[in-house]
Amino acid sequence: MFETLTAFTESLPTWLQWLGVALIGAIPFVESYLGSAIGVFVGVPPAAAIAAAVAGNIVSTLAVIFGVHSIRRRVVAGREPERPSPRRERIRRLFDRYGVAGVSLIGPTVLAGQITSGMMISFGASRRLVVIWQIVAIIAWGLLFGVLATIGVDLVSGR
Template sequence: MDLLNVIWAYVLVFILSAIPFFEALVVVPLAILGGLHPLLVTVIAVIGNLLTVYLVIVFIEKIKSWRKKKKKDEDQKESKRSRRAQVIWKKYGLPGLALIGPFFVGSHLTALMSITLGGTKKGVAYWMTISLVAWCIGLAILAYLGFDLLGSGDRGFIIEIFNR
């Protein structure tokens, strides 16, 4: 695989990890199973995901007004995700929601709900950073070790795609 294809593969990791509801938690295991370097994948995916989560935190007021306007047009019924987040918030607070939320509802929605439910921007940024780093490292280790335990030496479907 030539250098340009390697760079392109890591750029895709960055872009895909920044997309809400796809995010680093999905990209990290897939990229590692695809044959990319686990450490590079993890670092790049965390940076991509955190960049957009920080944008949500910074522009929260505009996002809330956009959502309020959108909900006016739609039914005012509370979503299942929102109820689940409120239960977690009441039971575990900001740290609990930030640590549990990305796995169930995604990091962007978790950040939005954390601030909506009363978290500060600084606190949400702090806990979301810890959460995403922990989740990505954990999933990278599981993907790497799990794949090795399967004894599959032919991993690298991403590399094969770029070599065609």
Template structure:
């Protein structure tokens, strides 16, 4: 039985559902920040759902919720800058800040997007990148790459592991 901090029992819900509803639940669970693909993909594959369909649906749910977070942050930032009415302090910080920003955008965002799904969860990683001032398109793109990579790894490891154990 898989329980998360939200007290959502994934396994019984997926097991009780049937057909298309199982994949809808995989999509929804993958979009929930605490559950994400790290929990839902192995559970769904362990219950006998098609690995390719599970991976595609979980990827779509996780990426969709990250895109929603990016869009919300973009709108909130625009509103906040309009409310403050002054110049952005990060733009006037100087050459040293520009160099640090360039290094973060080149290496930090990529590393965070690949490591984030396993270390902090993709939603927190995306929020950290956005709060660090990374461009929203870059955050969305790199998070998509990270989620895609981890989805492939999770599906592959789950299929191999369950077949090795004789479960699926």
């Protein structure tokens, strides 16, 4: 998959490669961290690669957050809460333990940010907090991997 995404970005005209990086950043499980790295590997300037991957990831994550929030609001309106499954209870305990900030920052090591966001909203987390912490996490992960990719490219190329 990494090769395919890299080939896709390389196939674009140089002046449009940042858009390819933004599209890659919007893909769950690729997100800002791999999107920024792919951008750097392809030759997009690091700042542009990181910004594009972060922007793509933020747009797709916000779409999920607002969509799930809207659906949840309609589903729970006037409805009796049902007994959650053991698996959902376990996830809820983890959410209660680490909170929105912890799940947002650590979540990308386990699940896509879009999935994590949707789960937190489904648990009744504040949409505002989920948006804030997901944006913080997306920026942090994108910067980390973009900087690491830049260092790696510099080491390999002998700069």
